[in-house]
Amino acid sequence: xxxxxxxxxxxxxxxxxxxxxxxxxxxxxxxxxxxxxxxxxxxxxxxxxxxxxxxxxxxxxxxxxxxxxxxxxxxxxxxxxxxxxxxxxxxxxxxxxxxxxxxxxxxxxxxxxxxxxxxxxxxxxxxxxxxxxxxxxxxxxxxxxxxxxxxxxxxxxxxxxxxxxxxxxxxxxxxxxxxxxxxxxxxxxxxxxxxxxxxxxxxxxxxxxxxxxxxxxxxxxxxxxxxxxxxxxxxxxxxxxxxxxxxxxxxxxxxxxxxxxxxxxxxxxxxxxxxxxxxxxxxxxxxxxxxxx
Amino acid sequence: xxxxxxxxxxxxxxxxxxxxxxxxxxxxxxxxxxxxxxxxxxxxxxxxxxxxxxxxxxxxxxxxxxxxxxxxxxxxxxxxxxxxxxxxxxxxxxxxxxxxxxxxxxxxxxxxxxxxxxxxxxxxxxxxxxxxxxxxxxxxxxxxxxxxxxxxxxxxxxxxxxxxxxxxxxxxxxxxxxxxxxxxxxxxxxxxxxxxxxxxxxxxxxxxxxxxxxxxxxxxxxxxxxxxxxxxxxxxxxxxxxxxxxxxxxxxxxxxxxxxxxxxxxxxxxxxxxxxxxxxxxxxxxxxxxxxxxxxxxxxxxxxxxxxxxxxxxxx
Numbered sequence: 001x002x003x004x005x006x007x008x009x010x011x012x013x014x015x016x017x018x019x020x021x022x023x024x025x026x027x028x029x030x031x032x033x034x035x036x037x038x039x040x041x042x043x044x045x046x047x048x049x050x051x052x053x054x055x056x057x058x059x060x061x062x063x064x065x066x067x068x069x070x071x072x073x074x075x076x077x078x079x080x081x082x083x084x085x086x087x088x089x090x091x092x093x094x095x096x097x098x099x100x101x102x103x104x105x106x107x108x109x110x111x112x113x114x115x116x117x118x119x120x121x122x123x124x125x126x127x128x129x130x131x132x133x134x135x136x137x138x139x140x141x142x143x144x145x146x147x148x149x150x151x152x153x154x155x156x157x158x159x160x161x162x163x164x165x166x167x168x169x170x171x172x173x174x175x176x177x178x179x180x181x182x183x184x185x186x187x188x189x190x191x192x193x194x195x196x197x198x199x200x201x202x203x204x205x206x207x208x209x210x211x212x213x214x215x216x217x218x219x220x221x222x223x224x225x226x227x228x229x230x231x232x233x234x235x236x237x238x239x240x241x242x243x244x245x246x247x248x249x250x251x252x253x254x255x256x257x258x259x260x261x262x263x264x265x266x267x268x269x270x271x272x273x274x275x276x277x278x279x280x281x282x283x284x285x286x287x288x289x290x291x292x293x
Numbered sequence: 294x295x296x297x298x299x300x301x302x303x304x305x306x307x308x309x310x311x312x313x314x315x316x317x318x319x320x321x322x323x324x325x326x327x328x329x330x331x332x333x334x335x336x337x338x339x340x341x342x343x344x345x346x347x348x349x350x351x352x353x354x355x356x357x358x359x360x361x362x363x364x365x366x367x368x369x370x371x372x373x374x375x376x377x378x379x380x381x382x383x384x385x386x387x388x389x390x391x392x393x394x395x396x397x398x399x400x401x402x403x404x405x406x407x408x409x410x411x412x413x414x415x416x417x418x419x420x421x422x423x424x425x426x427x428x429x430x431x432x433x434x435x436x437x438x439x440x441x442x443x444x445x446x447x448x449x450x451x452x453x454x455x456x457x458x459x460x461x462x463x464x465x466x467x468x469x470x471x472x473x474x475x476x477x478x479x480x481x482x483x484x485x486x487x488x489x490x491x492x493x494x495x496x497x498x499x500x501x502x503x504x505x506x507x508x509x510x511x512x513x514x515x516x517x518x519x520x521x522x523x524x525x526x527x528x529x530x531x532x533x534x535x536x537x538x539x540x541x542x543x544x545x546x547x548x549x550x551x552x553x554x555x556x557x558x559x560x561x562x563x564x565x566x567x568x569x570x571x572x573x574x575x576x577x578x579x580x581x582x583x584x585x586x587x588x589x590x591x592x593x594x595x596x597x598x599x600x601x602x603x604x605x606x607x608x609x
């Protein structure tokens with residue numbers, strides 16, 4: 001008996017998948033990807049290349065407008081180089097955004113899976129809890145917690161995550177609830193797989209699309225929130241720079257030094273726009289039906 | 294209808310209870326807990342604090358304390374401000390008008406503009422206008438509101454001198470025109486995000502309606518496109534917007550807070566920030582609970598309005 005000629009199946013390559021191809025056709029999403037990559041690289045490499053350290057105080061060059069000497073983006077009221085601060089701040093702001101996204105997505109997925117799979121009283125209680133969290137305007141909650149607790153970057157990350165897990169929880173709960181009775185889950189149960197194995201290995205991957213889209217938008221929101229809280233002085237504390245706390249004194253000096261407001265503000269807008277573009281592309285690529293956009 | 298509304302009412306009540314539990318937890322997260330007010334006083338010894346804790350009933354089990362606290366909230370005893378000793382509800386009451394004024398004018402503005410953009414985007418789908426509106430909305434959602442406020446102040450107050458940079462009115466001039474003059478810039482700033490959200494939802498709601506049979510029938514009857522749009526499409530597309538307005542309430546409220554802080558607008562947001570600065574925990578807690586209650590009531594109201602307007606729910 002000869003072995004049947006195996007059709008030369010192409011090996012599975014994730015970058016050939018439909019989702020990736022569709023994402024690559026989405027011009028806005030690609031633009032967003034490119035901008036975020038550039039920004040991230042600049043934040044990683046920039047501080048090593050720039051002529052000034054972010055903490056170096058050049059008292060003779062206070063309030064220099066952009067493009068004076070080696071201060072490409074000007075200096076702040078203390079005479080510190082804005083370019084150096086901006087890129088160092090980017091490390092913190094982007095890191096807070098990403099970590100908050102990871103943490104909140106994890107929390108949301110956990111709550112959603114348990115609520116959806118268990119159902120019954122536990123599920124109902126968890127989802128009402130989720131609704132209750134959604135009733136608080138997140139800015140009020142974040143500000144109150146940031147003012148009460150010690151505002152280190154880690155704490156700000158945790159606080160933002162604590163107020164942004166609800167959307168993912170709702171998505172996952174709905175998905176899991178609809179999948180719970182499907183054959184492959186029953187088959188898993190019959191095979192004697194543990195509940196946690198079925199929940200996290202069999203059911204959850206089916207909800208990956210909406211989760212990824214929600215996550216990309218959460219990065220955008222986390223960056224905005226960090227910026228606002230730090231702008232008010234309750235977020236990342238100086239001398240550690242963040243895009244938000246660079247704007248802290250900007251309103252005071254708006255008339256004499258508008259670049260203090262413009263430079264970080266434009267950077268935040270570019271970063272957040274990029275993540276929103278990426279989220280939009282992912283939504284199209286992963287075929288996520290959304291009522292939002 | 295009564296069954297549906299009773300069900301919604303019951304859900305809202307359950308939600309309120311959970312919200313109060315979250316609020317109580319936050320209260321106990323405060324360093325020093327409910328005693329924080331007294332711990333700030335340098336003349337306080339540990340013995341004094343312990344005695345106070347017993348007096349205030351803080352040595353009781355947490356569930357008992359919660360019931361006591363929630364019961365007081367229920368009868369309107371929300372504690373007193375650390376700053377001037379005034380009851381928290383009075384303090385909040387003094388700031389509601391300014392916030393509602395700002396939210397109201399901004400919401401009216403965003404609904405007007407957003408509805409127009411959304412409908413036009415849907416009827417001219419994939420046109421230049423539609424693409425510009427889509428990308429514009431995404432950028433608008435990405436601009437930090439407080440920073441947009443700064444840019445507005447820089448251009449319209451500092452450079453052009455057209456609009457005031459803050460406050461709700463000029464002291465000594467309480468005329469309506471003066472209020473309106475101060476209202477313009479903050480309303481526009483707060484509307485940026487709301488217009489973006491509203492126009493996106495309106496676009497998709499219009500698209501949902503526009504291809505339905507009754508619209509085709511209306512066209513087949515020979516109605517003008519304008520009449521089809523105004524009479525058959527817009528009304529039906531606006532219906533889900535009522536629910537949306539309720540759902541967006543926390544966002545609009547949060548946006549108002551942000552806008553108020555930049556424009557020194559004497560509303561709840563400004564009060565919240567000032568209270569944070571003074572560690573005025575009763576007012577902070579009060580505002581947190583008040584805003585959540587407002588959101589729950591807003592959602593309930595939206596559902597009631599939808600039920601009243603939509604015969605399918607009213608009669609179903």
